[in-house]
Amino acid sequence: MTLSRDRIGGVLLLLFCGIYALKIGDIRLLPFQANQAFTPRTIPEVLAVLGVGLSLLVVIFPSDNENLSLRGLNWPLGLAFLVLMSAYGFTVRPLGFLLATSLFLMIGFAMLGERSPAKLLLVAVPLVVAFWVLMNYGLSVFIEPLPAFLRG
């Protein structure tokens, strides 16, 4: 039994469906619902059975036997971008939209190979400012532009 792409995906989704099934027990049922044909647990129970069954079928009868090859894939860079996005989520409020977004874009451009500091600044900053102006004055969507320590 080879560990093909289908099988890896099947196992991962089997794990997800298993956790989902376990969590069904956490759904509280109100006393009068005990004997009803349909409760908030009904659909999740059906889905859990289907999910577990189908993922097992994918594991047992994979449609392609191609192995997952990470060769040629720059996955550390992908992970770094995930970290960058997460960091953006944490900083967009305290640093304000303009600073946090400019930093996010400049670091992103640099991570993909842009080395000129002038280009980093000249592409990111005007774009972020223009976007903020468009959102704020064009579509009336307000987002705090300045860092927390500069706000009045």
Add this chain to the structure above:
Amino acid sequence: MIDGILIGLATAFTLQNIAFVLMGCLVGTFIGMLPGLGPMSAIALMIPIAASLDPSAGIILMAAVYYGAIFGGSTSSILINAPGVASTVATSFDGYPMAKSGKAGKALAIAAYSSFCGGVIGAILLLIAAPYLASVSLSFQSTDYFALMVLGLSAVAAFAGKGEVLKALLMTVVGLMLSTVGTDQTVGVPRFTLGMLDLVDGISFLLLVMATFALSEALMAIIKKVDESKRDEERKAAAELGSMAISKEEVKEMLPVVPRTSVLGFIIGVLPGAGATIASFLAYGTEQRLAGSEKGKEFGKGSVRGLAAPESANNAAATGSFVPLLTLGIPGSGTTAIMLGALIGYGIQPGPRLYIDQPDVFWSVIISMWLGNIVLLILNLPLIPYIARVLAIPARFLLPLILFFSLIGVYFVSFNTFDIQLMVLFGLAATILRLLNFPMAPMILGFILGGMMEENLRRALLINNDSWSFLWERPLTFTILLIAALCLFVPMLSGFWQKRKLAKAGHVSPD
């Protein structure tokens, strides 16, 4: 119907809405042209803007983006052999060889005229079919709706790629599971919130779409290292388009092809789950057969017919997929599933009542399709040489920008930074599943239909005193469920029989 058309014309032809059609087509073409980004990502990126508009304007904008993105996808297929979407893969078969022989402008013009005709014929058919189907579906009850949703989901299996049925079904179930997260609609009990307040309202549909499409597509491009030498080729192709004039002979060749492939595309588009990809391949295959042995040999080497057929079919199918959405409230494709989510966001429930309760939305979508097609032809085609320069933007600038627009699109709707973290998580999961070759569209379809399916089933049970007998006692429900079962099991069984046949043949041949 005349009243409806007039309402649609009055709504669509306001200055504001015409501006949205223009903007939508342009932005859609721009996004659709970027390799890897398709109509789904384009529409998803537009939702935050559409959410701040009134429903008619919002839907008009999204429909225009949809058309623009399909057109943009065709452009990148023809110029650089990199279809942004699966539905324009067939376009590259003949479009790219034409472009390589120095006729890129001609290929683009043929694609644009065919798309225009396909879209217009599709819109005429939609105009006829939609009100009729809507009036029929007024007699539908919640049991029938439940059955229809089961059919919509099982159709995913029927149209999944070869050997992909199980994976498509599994992803549909995953989508259904994700739709159960949040507070239960009727009793108000929290489900799968893991004790987090941020999950009490459930997972935002926009968040899921952005994470699984725009975000994961950009991440895939990041990890699959960009080949800069290939990008030089792209820049060169974008700079040299050649003449856009079409000769009389070429028009003659296109004339019979366009109407028949448009009708074929529309019919395929109406079927739930089928969509533009199957329509374009089917049209290509049919035309190749109809062309005869002589002309058939030209297919794949720059044939006019081979380019016109998939282009008219995919545009007509895109229009056709609006039929189940507008009349039954059931999305026929991943893209219309996103539009359904947006409509629900406006508090509009698509379905037979839409035609009666909100005729302005119903008709303005249909009218805006015509308008969108005209805009694509007279405005986008001449602008192609300029729009194509988007292909010259270096990936190192483009990809972080796509990530930024996805993140901020979701954040601007909820203003909750938890959503950004959740997006990162879903983006990671979607990228892994994509690397493992698992389809994403069935998951979105399941996610959108999940809530409605549960609600209709619950209502049906309530009406039937908690008895499940409606599943076989009501003829309409039973028939739809039977079709759903056929959709589900026929492809599975045919695959199984084929395998058995092959195994048997393999077993016999050595003897």
